Amino acid sequence: MPHRHSTGNRSVGWMGLQRGHRARPLEWLAEKFIFLVSLSAILVVFLIFLFVAREALPIFLGQMDSAPVQAVVPVAQMDKLSPARLREYLGLTEKQFAEMDRETRQSLMEVKLEAQAEIPAAFRHDPDARLNTTEWKHLLRPRQWTGYDKPEFIWQPVGQIHKYNLIPLFVGSLKTTLVGLIFAVPLAVAAAIYVSQLARPRVREVLKPAIEMLAGIPSVVVGFFALLIMATVLQNIFGYETRLNAFVAGIALGFAVIPVVFSIAEDALTSVPQNYTQAALALGASRWQTAWQVVLPAALPGVFAAVVLGFGRAIGETMIVLMVCSASVMSWSIFDSARSITTTIAAEMAEAVAGGPHYRILFALGAILFAITFVSNLVADVVMHRLKHRLEGKR
């Protein structure tokens, strides 16, 4: 009896908590800590969105003014401007403006006046010089710039008038990505079918890690290989003029896309339940017929997800395209050079003045890129989840 009594006492621990998996405060604390840390992934995605968008916000809201020639206000008229207008005129943040005294503001106005006076008269009368090139109109639509004979899409963030048309960059990204996908998807999906359905188990065990090893090659190395070897070889085969072009970049991108598409497509094909295959084989279908007419249709959403993720990988790849081609030409031909969104960010961020229009536009490009990959990841995620549900449900 006393023995039973003592165990009864022990089971009611500190503060009357019961023994069990929530019995101890330490346990409770650890569980909460683990939960909090596991939120980091959500936090990070949120922070990425927040901080990339924050730097790009003035562009999206149209608050930036990149015109080199601006209407000047004489220093004497300083008091006629409202503080808000003055702050905008001097291009200051609210904090900077608040910290400044009257003299500093006045000298800033003088500096601005002098800088504007130094602009050559010929340039000052150029209508383009008064243009705010960061307006959405100029970011997306063609314009006939001074000296050009027809409206054109131009990305040219150097010289006196910075031209920030984004269309050549979108076209460049699209060109290289499409070439990469057209090259990589059939190869990767075919290999996934072979490895998951047709190869013998022992061969499969070797093939899968071997192909996935392609993902282990750093993209600078793929870029280097494309630049030194592939560009020449492909030029000799196809005989086009420009040695470094979107086609070479696209094929090299394909090398990076293959392991992504292969890996996910193979997983999807393998996750099709064995009874599908066994039923088909029992009905007298050949291995190929089973793979093509039974397994592939069942796993098709997974293959689609693989392609979507491959697209995300290709459009976000930086170093390969950066090394292989860089000139921003507006051209739909895959045998011309191209400059992708990622390449532009990587190549020009070092030259861009922090907080300036160029810097903000590069961040805006990053935000757009993030949005594109976010949506494609989400689509792939939902599709894969549904597929898993369906295959497991039928089992």
Add this chain to the structure above:
Amino acid sequence: MTEVPSSEFRVPRRHFRTARFDFASFFFSGLTGLATLLILAILAVILLNILINGWPGLSWHFVSTIPKKDFFDLETTGVLPMIVGTAVRVFVMTIFVIPVGVITAIYLTEYAPSSALFTRVIRAAVNNLAGVPSIVFGLFGLGFFINFLGKNLDALLRNPAPVWGQPALLWASLTLAVMTLPVVIVATEESLRAIPQGLREASLALGATKLETILKVVLPQALPGILTGGILAVSRAAGEVAPILFTGVAYYMASLPHKLSDQFMDLGYHVFVLSTQSPNIEQTRPILYATVLVLLLLTFALNFVAVLIRARVRKKLRGLG
């Protein structure tokens, strides 16, 4: 009488024959096999080309010399600072990413109710993170770590000149840690799932609490998987250049980095510099190949080990499922 059974016998036979000698099946199976071969051939050509051309340039002198400002000369150049820079930034990264990644994986496998919407959101976030382009991580590093954390830290410490508000080793490592977080989470989760449920139940039945079970039974079993995750993250991060472009890498440094606020040289970035900025590409070709080989040996050796362990874990998983 004898004709009927023989004709009955023939039908299934002919059926078997068409199934066995179906030309289309043979042709298309061959095609998929060829595609597999082509991918393997691409891999082999890249690796062999780099190995054959890079091997002669590799020497002890090459990997142990700090180059002078002009690193385009094979006689005097070396890659020591790049190797050190890459190794240090990757090491600092693992300090941050492994604990966070492992704890998140533990939550997802051991605690989270698997069907809850909230768990789905965490999973979606992890998947999303894996798909964010590396250059966007670079922008994030610049916008968050340098321009926000660093600048505010400088203001707080009243540094006269920017110390943290500029590209630095620490910021590059943190950016990479954020980037490789999903790699660690996925690998750890996979290995945690491979542990038989019975092991946990036995531990709980003996009176261990959930935390004790995780720390003393589950985690030791999952160690190979955690290791794989770490190795994969390291090999992925070692070869990445885009995220560190604006967060810490330097074109040239006369000395090795010795503080977390220093900038550093990097192997991958050096490959980029050598292949795009060289005044004479023919002359730098041997140096370039040797540098690429060093980078590839580093990342590939790691990757190879990880893939081997992972294949083993997957096999175990399939055996249990």
